[in-house]
Structure formats: structure tokens, C-alpha cells
Amino acid sequence: MPKNARVTIFYGPYESSGAVEHRTFRLRGLQAALSARGHQCVLVESRERNVVELVVHEELVFRCHIKQLQFGGDGNLDPVCEEAVTAVEAAY
Template sequence: MSLIVFFGPYETNGLIKHKPERLHGLLSELNKLSYHIEVIPTKHLERLTIEMRHREIFRCNIKNLKYNMDYEDDPMAQKIVGVVQEAHSRIYNESNIPKYYVNRMGMRGVQNIQRGITAKDIFSPSIELINEIGTQKARQHRE
């Protein structure tokens, strides 16, 4: 659960410079939620960008965050934490993780499965299978 927070400089009192104090409430809450955070200053003026797994999940003007405020008092920080949690649940969802199955027969194996051909049909009749996964005989054998 790692995040990269990019923040740019902004103008205050006639000076343009990076001020990470605006990120105080946001970073403290994300630390409480056990996110690993890397904070990187960028050259993009007044921009705050948050990335998770090399995907941009949030972008806004850094001036929308309150200066040196706690998480409870900053509505934008609360919104960002909500977005981060939603992105985490979507990105790290089990259905998004690819599953690879070894199939040495390639397309022929896929076609055999579609046609309903089992391992008994493929092997010579002289070979006796002790256990075949997914068959009634295998279930009975385990019991």
C-alpha cells in the first residue's frame, strides 16, 4: 500500500516556493491508515497529484488544502483520503490480479475443454488413472 504524492510550488505573499505544510493533515491521516508515502516536490505550479501503483488517482490545486490544519478540520483532505481508500479497494481487488494457469497443450487444450474431452480420452486405454481432479471418482477416493 504505497502512495506517491507529488506537490508543486504555489504563490504566497509574493513568493513562489514549495511548502509541504499544506499536506500536514493529509499525510498524518494516511500514515495512520498505514500507507507508505513518498512525497516528491515537482515543478508544476499549484498542483497536487497522488499516484498508486503508477496510476494517477487524484489531482487538484494544492491551495484547496488548508494550511497546516488537522485532517478533521480540512474537508479536502477528507475527500482525498476517501478517494485513496476507494482506489485502493479497486486497484487491489482480487478480480484485478491476473491469474495464469499452465497449459502445455496450448489451443488444443482449450478446444478439448470446450468439447468435454477428459484426461481418460486423451491417454491410451492401457493407462490407469489413479486420481483425476474434478471427477466423481476422485471425490470418492478422498473420502
């Protein structure tokens, strides 16, 4: 995958503090990890609950439960972020 890929991050609502809403706190590390590798991130809310999907060139390259991602941070110590970055860079 060339540098500076456009990665669309679809994220659904999840429950926190008794309310189900779209929140980006768990996506910050993922965004930081992808940006550090030169990729452009675009966040798009989806209707599918608890899910994060990464799409590169209209191809789904990674999917996980949103609560698998660490809250906040830079993504460097999050193994799920590392797996996601690897999947993006292996995309065609």
C-alpha cells in the first residue's frame, strides 16, 4: 500500500455510562497510529452497534469491536491498533 492512503473509519454507537452514542474517544489511538504512518483518516458514523471497520479503496481491510480499542492514548501500545495498521498497509 502506498503512503498517504485514505482510510475511512466507520464506527458505530456503543454503550458507555448508560447511554448508547457515537463516540470517538476509543478511535483516537487508531487515528494517531495511522496518521503517524502517513495515512489520512476519515471518520464516518455507521448504524452498526459496537463495530469499527476500516476501508481502503472501497475494500474492507479490518473490523473489530470498538471496545477492543484502548480508550484515548496514541495507539503505540494497543495491539489492536497495530493489527489495524498492518491490515491497512497490506491492502491493495
